[in-house]
Amino acid sequence: MNYNYFDIHSHLTESRFEGARDEIAKEMATQGIGTISIGVDTKESQAAVDFANKHENVFASIGQHPVDNKEELFDEDFYQRLLDQNKNEIVCIGECGLDYYWPKKELLDGERDAESFATEKGRQRDLFVRQIDFAVKNSLPLMLHVRSYEDADAHKDAFDILDEKQKEHGGLVRANFHFFTEGPEIAKEIVKRGFTVSFPGVITFADLDKTIQAVPLESMFTETDSPYAAPKPFRGKDATPLMIREMVQKIANVKERNKQEVQVALVKNVEDFFNI
Ligand SMILES: [Zn+2]
Numbered sequence: 001m002n003y004n005y006f007d008i009h010s011h012l013t014e015s016r017f018e019g020a021r022d023e024i025a026k027e028m029a030t031q032g033i034g035t036i037s038i039g040v041d042t043k044e045s046q047a048a049v050d051f052a053n054k055h056e057n058v059f060a061s062i063g064q065h066p067v068d069n070k071e072e073l074f075d076e077d078f079y080q081r082l083l084d085q086n087k088n089e090i091v092c093i094g095e096c097g098l099d100y101y102w103p104k105k106e107l108l109d110g111e112r113d114a115e116s117f118a119t120e121k122g123r124q125r126d127l128f129v130r131q132i133d134f135a136v137k138n139s140l141p142l143m144l145h146v147r148s149y150e151d152a153d154a155h156k157d158a159f160d161i162l163d164e165k166q167k168e169h170g171g172l173v174r175a176n177f178h179f180f181t182e183g184p185e186i187a188k189e190i191v192k193r194g195f196t197v198s199f200p201g202v203i204t205f206a207d208l209d210k211t212i213q214a215v216p217l218e219s220m221f222t223e224t225d226s227p228y229a230a231p232k233p234f235r236g237k238d239a240t241p242l243m244i245r246e247m248v249q250k251i252a253n254v255k256e257r258n259k260q261e262v263q264v265a266l267v268k269n270v271e272d273f274f275n276i
Contacts, residue, residue, distance in 0.1 A: 001056055004032035004263065005248060006270040007241035008198050009095075009143065009178050009223035011038055012058075013047040016227060016238060024240050025055040033057065035226075035241040036274070038095050038143060040065035041072050042079075049082060052089040059276060061092035061143045063131050066099040066124045074130045083138060091274040093135040094143030095178060098124050100152035108150075125161065132165050132173065141174035141273060148182075155186050162193065176273070179225050181206065184214035191219050196273065198223040201231030201239060204250050212254045217265050221273075222247040 012021045012035070028035065034057040039045025045062035052060040062082055064074045074096075083090050103120045106112040112120070135142050148154040165173045177190055180197035190197055191214075198221040203212060212220075222244055224230070230239035231246035248266060252259040270276055 001029075001034070002032060003034045003057070003267045003270070005034075005241075005244045006222070006267055007033065007035040007224045007226070007244040008176070008221045008270060008274070009038055009061075009200075010035045010226035010241050011040075011044075011228075012226060012240070013037055013044060013051055014227060021051065022054065024242065025051075025058055028241055029055065029057045031242065033241050033244060034059070034270070034276070036061050036092060036143075039063055040095060041069040042075060045079070045082065049086050049089055053086065059091045059274065060086070060089050061094050062090055063094040063096045063143070064127055065095050065145060066097055066127060067102050070123075074127055074134070076130065076134060079134065080138075091140070091276060092143045092176075093131055093138070093140050095145040096128055096131040096142065097144040097146045098128060098154040098158050099145060099147045100154040101147045101149040104149040104152035121157070125157070128158075128161060129165075132161070135174075136165070136169050136172045139172065141176060144175050144177050145179070146177055155182070155189070159189060159193070162195075166193065174273070176221065178223060179229075180211070181208060182211065184210045187211050187214040191215060196220060196269075199247055199251065200225050201229045201234075201243065201247060204231040204246050205235065209254045212251055217251075217255065217257070217262065218269060220251070220266070221269055222251070222266060 036059045037048035039048045039062045048060040052058045107117045146158045176196045179200045196219045224239040227238040230237050252262040
């Protein structure tokens, strides 16, 4: 299939799209829009794969989110089986990573003490490391969810873990920082390591121009994180991958490049990185 746009991170499997998701995927196909449906645990990973199997323009990422569904560890046997049976649909591992927003907030609100905060960070680290090893073993890239809060620097810890893994495995460690809304300094740290970022709808209504300028066109993607964070002029609505052109237009404006040219480059990034 020839794509005009690609939304590399969406959750159309969420229950609010019940009865609508297949229509959305068909409309996307008509407009040449592809997406990667993202898993956050075993159930949602299976749902993402099932959805991908129904639509040529939908692919799947499987894995365990750092804070969604804390009951689950990363069940490697389950994920390996799913992967082996759906090699053409699964293009990525995640979303996985480190989320310090909630535990730090709980610490500040007195719902957690320092010791339990440290334990939670350790739990997230183990979960993350297991998925990096799994991605390397299967030669797949990682879809990273990394969220810092106040002085709880998840980015620094993620870089430390990834640096260690890069020392071990070199270029086999490939990673995209999803929902990237940080400043240019962190963007540069990511690009320096050969990793990529995906920009959400937030770039259409918050000033992230300096961040966009700090990332070369070949190191970025666009995403909706559907149903969250709809871009301008759709704010307040459930986001769908049909809104993805707004992010491409914004990047073209900030980079002062021809939109068509940016559009083509961003699709090529997806095809190269995810082997689609
Ligand atoms: Zn997500």
